[in-house]
Amino acid sequence: MSDIEFFANLKPQRLTSLEEDHKAERKEILEDQAYWAKYGTNRPRKGSPSKTELMEQLSRERFPEDDC
DSSP states (O other), rough: HHHHHHHHHHOOOOOOOHHHHHHHHHHHHHHHHHHHHHOOOOOOOOOOOOHHHHHHHHHHHGGGGGOO
């Protein structure tokens, strides 16, 4: 295959300027921020279990017969 045949298969793409790229990214970021500000998350946030809660859970898993 010659170089001419190789390059003939390529389709030229329009190059964008840095300013155009920046505007597109900024628009997307602002849309995302607006969406999350309006809808937020669907699930309530729960913090990590405390050390005591973790130990109780492990005890229940190890000794299920002790649950009264």
